[in-house]
Amino acid sequence: MPGDLVSAAKNPVGGHVVPAAGFHNPWLAITRSELCASGFALHDIHRRSANYKPNIWKYDFLESLDSIYDGPEYKRRAEKLIEDVRIIFGEAVDSEAKLELIDSVQKLGLAIHFDMEIKAALDTIAIASINKNNQSPGEVGPLYVTALCFKLLRQHGYGVSQDMFSGFMDEKTGTFRKSTHEDIKGMLELLEASHLALEGEDILDEAREFSTTTLEEAIPNLDGHRAKQVAHALELPSHRRVQWFDVKWHINVKEKDRHTNAILLELAKLNFNVIQATLQKDLKELSRWWRNLGLRESLSFARDRLVETFICSVGFAFEPENRCFRKWLTKVLILVAIIDDVYDVYGTLEELTHFTNAVTRWDVRETQQLPECMKTCFLALYNTVNEFVNEVQREKGWDPLLPHLKKVWAGFCNALFVEAKWYNTGYTPSLEEYLSNAWISSSGSVLLAHAFFCLEHKVTEEHENFMEKNKELLYNLSMIIRLCNDLGTSSAEVERGDAPSSILCYMREENVLEEIARKHIEGMINRTWKRLNGQCFTQLPTLQPFINMAMNIARVVHGLYRHGDGFGVQDGETRNNIQSLVVEPLIMHY
Numbered sequence: 001m002p003g004d005l006v007s008a009a010k011n012p013v014g015g016h017v018v019p020a021a022g023f024h025n026p027w028l029a030i031t032r033s034e035l036c037a038s039g040f041a042l043h044d045i046h047r048r049s050a051n052y053k054p055n056i057w058k059y060d061f062l063e064s065l066d067s068i069y070d071g072p073e074y075k076r077r078a079e080k081l082i083e084d085v086r087i088i089f090g091e092a093v094d095s096e097a098k099l100e101l102i103d104s105v106q107k108l109g110l111a112i113h114f115d116m117e118i119k120a121a122l123d124t125i126a127i128a129s130i131n132k133n134n135q136s137p138g139e140v141g142p143l144y145v146t147a148l149c150f151k152l153l154r155q156h157g158y159g160v161s162q163d164m165f166s167g168f169m170d171e172k173t174g175t176f177r178k179s180t181h182e183d184i185k186g187m188l189e190l191l192e193a194s195h196l197a198l199e200g201e202d203i204l205d206e207a208r209e210f211s212t213t214t215l216e217e218a219i220p221n222l223d224g225h226r227a228k229q230v231a232h233a234l235e236l237p238s239h240r241r242v243q244w245f246d247v248k249w250h251i252n253v254k255e256k257d258r259h260t261n262a263i264l265l266e267l268a269k270l271n272f273n274v275i276q277a278t279l280q281k282d283l284k285e286l287s288r289w290w291r292n293l294g295l296r297e298s299l300s301f302a303r304d305r306l307v308e309t310f311i312c313s314v315g316f317a318f319e320p321e322n323r324c325f326r327k328w329l330t331k332v333l334i335l336v337a338i339i340d341d342v343y344d345v346y347g348t349l350e351e352l353t354h355f356t357n358a359v360t361r362w363d364v365r366e367t368q369q370l371p372e373c374m375k376t377c378f379l380a381l382y383n384t385v386n387e388f389v390n391e392v393q394r395e396k397g398w399d400p401l402l403p404h405l406k407k408v409w410a411g412f413c414n415a416l417f418v419e420a421k422w423y424n425t426g427y428t429p430s431l432e433e434y435l436s437n438a439w440i441s442s443s444g445s446v447l448l449a450h451a452f453f454c455l456e457h458k459v460t461e462e463h464e465n466f467m468e469k470n471k472e473l474l475y476n477l478s479m480i481i482r483l484c485n486d487l488g489t490s491s492a493e494v495e496r497g498d499a500p501s502s503i504l505c506y507m508r509e510e511n512v513l514e515e516i517a518r519k520h521i522e523g524m525i526n527r528t529w530k531r532l533n534g535q536c537f538t539q540l541p542t543l544q545p546f547i548n549m550a551m552n553i554a555r556v557v558h559g560l561y562r563h564g565d566g567f568g569v570q571d572g573e574t575r576n577n578i579q580s581l582v583v584e585p586l587i588m589h590y
């Protein structure tokens with residue numbers, strides 16, 4: 001009830017506040033009167049502007065999205081095709097056929113239907129590969145098959161050594177033999193495999209350098225189809241791409257390949273369309289929620305980016321059963337972006353001190369002196385997190401969540417406050433000092449904390465202390481978010497005169513040009529990925545859904561910030577991506 005909210009806001013007792021269904025923007029109702037009482041002279045303060053463009057997605061349009069593929073006849077057809085593909089799995093007898101089938105199934109976004117088949121096939125391949133090595137060590141098969149085998153086994157947590165590639169290397173020079181360089185298919189797979197490297201795997205470092213140079217040199221002489229595949233992998237390897245975002249691309253590639261199995265292709269298209277229908281329903285609900293919340297009107301300085309945050313949550317976990325996850329992660333990301341704008345663009349240091357205190361103490365009384373929009377923002381955070389806690393406790397029995405979530409939001413806001421202080425005092429920290437704070441302001445801890453509790457995964461004992469035991473994973477993931485974000489947004493931030501980013505810190509510290517600083521940051525991202533690989537490939541199978549989702553967060557940011565600020569700037573690649581993933585179905589002939 002609205003009344004409950006008002007009293008909770010004015011006289012908080014630390015209880016959970018949940019807005020009643022259908023009640024529009026409860027926070028505004030509280031804050032208006034309080035603002036008048038505070039006598040704040042808002043007109044005296046000069047506010048900055050980030051000049052974000054207005055949202056380009058019309059909410060009426062989003063809420064009108066509809067798909068025929070939501071119908072039961074399409075689901076039945078998909079079930080039948082899934083059974084047919086199971087038969088194909090049974091027919092794939094030799095290792096190469098099995099590996100290629102698994103690779104295709106993954107690229108086409110179908111792996112969720114064939115967990116058992118994939119596991120059975122990889123178990124057999126892993127045993128065969130150990131036996132072969134024991135019987136004839138050093139004997140090498142085709143590079144393509146070796147690299148594909150290495151990639152799939154490692155992706156699925158099997159212990160494979162980089163030594164699988166030593167047979168392709170010249171013993172004297174320690175480099176890959178030149179004779180392998182004409183094998184473009186093999187080179188492509190070698191490049192993909194090399195990105196799964198762990199720290200200290202020098203053969204894979206060499207593999208990456210060799211395959212990259214070879215493929216770059218080969219591109220001008222390749223036919224158009226192959227050249228496109230090579231350029232795609234060179235731009236960003238599969239390991240750093242969200243698989244679901246790439247499904248249409250792979251369907252297109254497979255359609256042009258006459259060896260592609262027609263059943264697999266039909267299932268891939270249908271599966272894409274059926275899942276798209278679910279995503280449309282998710283987005284429609286979120287659009288209604290966002291419209292009703294009314295934050296857009298009261299926080300006009302902040303980014304209005306519902307669809308972009310939604311597509312990020314799809315990238316984290318696209319599976320149909322993760323609808324709740326997408327709902328919550330979209331809401332969390334919206335809050336992250338808005339609060340980031342409060343600190344970067346709107347608030348004065350004094351206001352931000354109060355705001356940070358309010359979040360740290362989780363206490364609305366601390367917001368009393370703040371302008372209305374900052375109160376509104378705090379209450380949106382307060383109520384959304386409490387609502388999350390209530391729902392997750394009710395549905396899954398996780399308990400107690402609130403202390404943990406309060407802590408991560410407090411950490412996030414305190415880190416943003418440090419950056420605001422640096423900005424206000426004109427201070428540029430060293431890269432090390434910057435990163436010791438910026439990994440927290442990346443929002444990685446906030447995202448993972450919420451994601452952990454609402455992802456569809458079995459609750460086991462290993463989950464209980466997961467976050468405590470995996471601080472390194474959290475740190476490395478946060479670093480990738482931060483560094484990719486800085487690479488994508490720093491130019492615009494320098495232009496706006498925002499707080500320093502990693503690139504600017506390094507430029508000033510080392511007195512180097514932006515290009516050199518960017519290379520340095522890219523090198524840091526590559527090293528961080530190796531550590532992240534080490535932490536992700538060794539987790540227990542029951543944790544795999546969570547681990548995949550965590551790696552997907554890193555993959556989303558790679559895609560989002562690859563060509564600039566794909567989050568703040570809407571009308572570029574991100575818009576095309578959204579259009580393709582959520583709006584346009586694949587054409588099918590039935």
Ligand SMILES: CC(C)=CCC/C(C)=C/COP(=O)(O)OP(=O)(O)O
Nearest residue numbers: 312337340344441442443485489557
């Ligand atoms: C998974 C995703 C998409 C994470 C990004 C979260 C984030 C820090 C958004 C703020 O953008 P910004 O570019 O304004 O960040 P900052 O001000 O921290 O540089």
